[in-house]
Amino acid sequence: MNKLLDKIKECAGRTYEEASSKNFRTDFFDRLAAAWIFITRIPLPAKWYPTRMPPGDKVLAVMPLTGAVLGFLTGMSVYLLRWLGLSSYPSVWLGAALYSFCGWALHLDGWGDLWDGVGSGKSGEELLSVIKDSSLGAYGTIGLILALGLWTSLAAAVPVQKIVAATTVAAAAARFAACSCAFFGRYPWDSGLAKGWVDKFDENDLFFSFLCTLVFLPLAPIAWFFSVIIAFLTGFGLARRMNSRLGGANGDVLGAAAVAAEIFALAVFAICQ
Numbered sequence: 001m002n003k004l005l006d007k008i009k010e011c012a013g014r015t016y017e018e019a020s021s022k023n024f025r026t027d028f029f030d031r032l033a034a035a036w037i038f039i040t041r042i043p044l045p046a047k048w049y050p051t052r053m054p055p056g057d058k059v060l061a062v063m064p065l066t067g068a069v070l071g072f073l074t075g076m077s078v079y080l081l082r083w084l085g086l087s088s089y090p091s092v093w094l095g096a097a098l099y100s101f102c103g104w105a106l107h108l109d110g111w112g113d114l115w116d117g118v119g120s121g122k123s124g125e126e127l128l129s130v131i132k133d134s135s136l137g138a139y140g141t142i143g144l145i146l147a148l149g150l151w152t153s154l155a156a157a158v159p160v161q162k163i164v165a166a167t168t169v170a171a172a173a174a175r176f177a178a179c180s181c182a183f184f185g186r187y188p189w190d191s192g193l194a195k196g197w198v199d200k201f202d203e204n205d206l207f208f209s210f211l212c213t214l215v216f217l218p219l220a221p222i223a224w225f226f227s228v229i230i231a232f233l234t235g236f237g238l239a240r241r242m243n244s245r246l247g248g249a250n251g252d253v254l255g256a257a258a259v260a261a262e263i264f265a266l267a268v269f270a271i272c273q
Contacts, residue, residue, distance in 0.1 A: 071171025110255020180235025
């Protein structure tokens with residue numbers, strides 16, 4: 001416990017030093033812009049584009065913030081549809097459609113690919129070849145049906161007055177799970193989109209991603225606490241499993257961790273009514 005506290009103090013000190021630097025504001029907004037460009041389909045004004053592309057691990061660390069914006073927009077759409085008189089299930093399915101088109105589909109792609117890979121019963125390079133296959137198999141289809149079905153069913157179980165907080169916190173926790181997965185995972189391959197995101201993601205990045213998630217604590221303190229704990233454990237568990245079976249964690253594994261953690265977080269909100 002003392003070693004953990006010492007490590008947290010060390011990370012807090014480094015984060016404070018980083019935040020105190022004169023270039024922090026520019027670097028931080030560059031990281032946010034890069035994260036937004038990567039995980040969303042919503043365009044940014046050209047003047048907001050990063051002056052230079054930040055390292056992948058730094059971009060991943062701020063994704064709880066950008067993910068939460070998508071979650072907020074999704075929750076607001078569901079809330080407005082309910083306010084206009086639409087019933088619960090059509091509202092959340094339309095919200096899920098908006099969420100998917102805005103960027104959630106990127107994580108769903110990884111979720112489906114991982115279901116295909118795990119369902120194949122293979123491991124190592126054979127498993128990787130199945131995951132990288134662009135076609136969707138039966139297991140991937142089942143996985144996507146379950147993800148959308150569970151997301152919408154759990155969101156529909158959340159009281160309408162809490163739906164915006166639920167989707168915002170769940171989306172932030174989901175991206176924190178991806179950060180946890182990157183921290184505990186390894187990237188042993190020579191190349192790949194997530195290489196710079198996983199193999200350089202260290203404890204300082206994980207601490208910073210936690211702070212980005214902590215911003216949303218006031219929205220629902222109890223549900224936030226359980227959602228973040230479950231998200232951390234989801235990333236940890238999936239990373240450990242894929243380290244042994246796949247050889248490491250790639251972008252599909254990170255996306256799958258995010259989808260699983262988001263479903264768990266919505267379950268927390270559905271229970272904590």
